[in-house]
Amino acid sequence: MEFIVKGSFVVVRPDKILEDAVVVVEDDRIVDVGKESELKGKYSGYEIIGGKGKVVLPGLVNCHTHAAMTLLRGYADDMVLSEWLTQKIWPVEAHLKPEDIYVGTLLACLEMLKSGITAFADMYFYMDKAAKAVVESGIRAVISHGMIELGNAEKGERDLREAERIVRTCQGLGDGRVTTMFGPHAPYTCSPEYLQKVKETAEKYDVGIHIHLAETKDEVEKIKNTFGIDLKGKGVIEYVDELGILDSSVLAAHVVWVSEKEIKILAERGVKVAHNPVSNLKLASGIAPIPQMLRNGVTVGLATDGAASNNCLDIFEEMKVSAIIHKAHSFDPTVTSATEVLEMATIGGAKALFLDKDIGTLEVGKKADIVILDLKKPRLVPLHNIVSHLVYAAKCNDVCTVIVDGKILMENGEVKVLDENKVIELAQKTAEDLISRAQT
Ligand SMILES: [Zn+2]
Known part of the structure; x- marks a missing residue:
């Protein structure tokens, strides 16, 4: 056309x-x-x-989300991250069925498209169902199976096999709109040996790694408590760098608790950072030193994180919040400019998704997003x-x-590719069923 x-x-x-x-x-x-x-x-x-x-x-890019978590939007707020995860989110997630992931992701795709997001990076599970929603909705996504090993070799192996299956079967779906990464959840949920194994496997498939890094202040302590590893004053970035994980194929979500030295490591290795200001504020994780990262040449994109910790998938909101929090935090209104912020939301995000050859700007030869x-x-x-x-x-x-991808998915406010009311009704019912299963 x-x-x-x-x-x-x-x-x-x-x-x-x-x-x-x-x-x-x-x-x-x-x-x-x-x-x-x-x-x-x-x-x-x-x-x-x-x-x-x-x-x-x-098109705006959302560099880090857990799309199907739309089903848990507003289910639990105003809690400490560890309690929020262990008491509320993980118990419900244990009841998620593949079909729930499809419905939750479809709702997320609808919400994102309506807010001008044309590409996103997703980490969750039953990712073939997420891919199905992406293909049907017409949006673009980089999907990764979230891997939580916690030192359990059998669980780790199962997750790795599933992640490989997703890469093998989903890469290139939807006329190339779906691409893949490996998604080891975080250094406090994956042992060092496991992280290295995942890295080797990702290299074999020539795809990137999508991981949560340095999200909360106590992450060093969590690594010690779970795996008995003492970082001896080093930060999480130094730790994973010494494991050989960091390079230009890594998309790191959050990166709030980093030293000046670690920012230089991120820049040297070419690591891409997904900045989630609203989620970081809501969960009281802290404020990532984004102006320092940009000054050191780190590639940064904007992200919403999952809808359970935001609670919407809206990059306009992330743009405004990221533009203003760093000003207040440093008592300096010049530290972030509107142009830099719009770059993070477009070409920065495209680089973070390893798609900047194709998207992120409106230049001749690029995909029409x-x-x-x-x-x-x-x-x-x-x-x-x-x-x-x-x-x-x-x-x-x-x-x-x-x-x-050159297809008009919404025109003058009217969504053309999905039946909006049907998706909304289906998502409401699916979420209610999920919560009732989890509570019985
Ligand atoms: Zn996340």
């Missing part, structure tokens, strides 16, 4: 904005981008979507600076049209 996406503004990249411009799409790719006046006539007969009063931008926002909203008037509006003023429901 060929069409033209037109806007009063086209954000080619956060540092390159064109006024009164168009993006030309043929099949799944962007074939031309430029001022409307210059491209006029060259593509006559192409359908035009968008128009005046619209801003066209690269495009979002259109309506600027005719009281909160977006007047307009002096479009990047400022996108980061500080816009809300996810200002998104009107979403295109992934």
Whole structure:
């Protein structure tokens, strides 16, 4: 299908904005981008979507989530992370069936598409069911089977085999929209030997690793309590680096508790960081030193984490929160700029998902993953600076049209690929059934 996406503004990249411009799409790719006046006539007969009063931008990327946790949205709040996990989340997760993962992921895909997210990194289980939801919804995702070994060799082996099965069977599904990684949960739930084994296996398949790192202050202590390993003053990043885990194929979620030295290690190894400011604030995990990471050249993308700890999957909210918390935290409003934040939400996220050759900007040759926002909203008037509006003023429901892989999935607020009401009803019923199974 060929069409033209037109806007009063086209954000080619956060540092390159064109006024009164168009993006030309043929099949799944962007074939031309430029001022409307210059491209006029060259593509006559192409359908035009968008128009005046619209801003066209690269699809937003959510670098770390547990999509099917939408089923647990609002189930348990205002608790300490360890108690929240052990008393509330893990007992319910033990009752999750494959079909629940499909429904929960489908709900997440619907929520994300409606908020302008066109790609996400997911770590959970029954990931073939998550892949099914991704394929059906038209979104793009990097999926990984979450592996929790806790020193139990048999459980570890089972998880590793399942992770391999997911990589073998899901890589490339949905015309290449589904890609895969290995998902060892964290250094406090996976032994050092296991982490190394997973790393070796991921190398064999030539895919990345998606892992939680340095999320909470007590992680060093948790590693000691679970595996009897004393880090002797070292941080978690130093520890996993010494195990040989860190390189440019690693996507590390959170990375809140890191030293200056460890930030340099992350930069040297090319590790990608998924910054989850809302989840980190809600679970009181702390504030990741993102400005320092950016200054040291670390690649950072934005993320929501699972809906149970957020409680929504909304990168506009993450953009605003990440833009402002670091200012207050350092008593310096200049430490994060709107342009840097929009970069994290687009090209930074694309790099974190190892998809930056294909997505993250609206440049010729890239996949057509495009979002259109309506600027005719009281909160977006007047307009002096479009990047400022996108980061500080816009809300996810200002998104009107979403295109992934050259397919129009939502147009003027109407979701075309899924039956929205059906997904909502199904998710409500599935969540109720799940909680009642867990409580009996
Ligand atoms: Zn997580």
